[in-house]
Amino acid sequence: MKILSIVFWLLILSKQATVVPYEKYFKCSCINAMRQLDCLTAYCDWDADSSSCTNKPCSEFSQSDCQILPDPFNCIYNYTTNKCENFTKCSDYSFNIDKLSLCYELINCEADLASIDSSGTLECKDRTVKAFRSADNCGLVLYRNCFWYQTPDGTQCVQNTQQQICESKLINKCSDYITNESCNSFACYWSDFNICTEITCSILQQDNCFMYSSVDLKSVKLCQWTGNACVDLDVSTLTQTQCLTATDFTYGWNTDTQRCEICEPPDISSSSYIILLETIILVILIN
Numbered sequence: 001m002k003i004l005s006i007v008f009w010l011l012i013l014s015k016q017a018t019v020v021p022y023e024k025y026f027k028c029s030c031i032n033a034m035r036q037l038d039c040l041t042a043y044c045d046w047d048a049d050s051s052s053c054t055n056k057p058c059s060e061f062s063q064s065d066c067q068i069l070p071d072p073f074n075c076i077y078n079y080t081t082n083k084c085e086n087f088t089k090c091s092d093y094s095f096n097i098d099k100l101s102l103c104y105e106l107i108n109c110e111a112d113l114a115s116i117d118s119s120g121t122l123e124c125k126d127r128t129v130k131a132f133r134s135a136d137n138c139g140l141v142l143y144r145n146c147f148w149y150q151t152p153d154g155t156q157c158v159q160n161t162q163q164q165i166c167e168s169k170l171i172n173k174c175s176d177y178i179t180n181e182s183c184n185s186f187a188c189y190w191s192d193f194n195i196c197t198e199i200t201c202s203i204l205q206q207d208n209c210f211m212y213s214s215v216d217l218k219s220v221k222l223c224q225w226t227g228n229a230c231v232d233l234d235v236s237t238l239t240q241t242q243c244l245t246a247t248d249f250t251y252g253w254n255t256d257t258q259r260c261e262i263c264e265p266p267d268i269s270s271s272s273y274i275i276l277l278e279t280i281i282l283v284i285l286i287n
Contacts, residue, residue: 019214021219022131027070029055076106090126091125104133161179
């Protein structure tokens with residue numbers, strides 16, 4: 001019986017859920033492809049002389065494509081010029097306070113809330129926390145925009161519905177959100193028992209069975225629809241054709257190891273990372 005128990009637990013441990021840090025999520029691009037077969041022509045250019053795959057220039061992408069490109073393409077959509085352009089640096093961009101969310105559409109930027117001028121314009125700046133949403137001072141966040149910004153001191157910006165202000169609060173789990181309005185919809189849901197509860201893959205419907213965030217917005221857990229249920233994604237089970245799309249452009253196929261592995265900057269002296277780009281980019285919107 002003891003041996004059977006050990007085998008049982010080994011089987012459970014062998015099925016690993018896929019948790020990805022924010023800074024590693026959605027980071028595959030054309031430069032990871034080292035063969036012409038892997039170089040997706042809709043988004044990449046193949047140089048026969050150097051046998052290398054490179055990202056197409058930003059100017060060649062439409063608005064819809066530009067807005068869903070992985071960060072390594074270094075492209076952002078400029079709403080003023082209505083063009084897809086090369087990203088420069090966060091501080092080069094400014095928006096009206098009502099459109100501060102556009103700072104977060106840039107690459108690793110956040111709204112610089114201390115820069116708001118008399119006209120209501122603010123600048124963007126580098127993110128202060130490696131998280132999907134970040135702010136360095138909850139007191140400067142407007143109440144209507146106060147939704148789950150992570151701060152450098154480990155607290156989170158949460159609406160105080162009684163005082164109608166944005167305040168910082170230490171959040172360790174979903175139940176720390178005490179109202180339906182404050183319940184973090186990236187990581188939690190408001191249950192029938194009137195408690196803010198952690199999301200799991202198993203509760204997601206097929207249309208939403210992709211990923212969900214940790215409560216601190218610093219990592220994501222990937223999910224996969226199997227049969228008639230949403231389950232934790234075990235990346236070790238993915239085939240070459242599934243690898244890229246099932247992981248939201250986070251993992252690619254390594255032909256040396258025959259495994260689905262997280263995308264890293266390619267080592268030009270090695271064929272270690274050969275990423276298959278063979279399908280259109282998934283539309284992933286994190287508001």
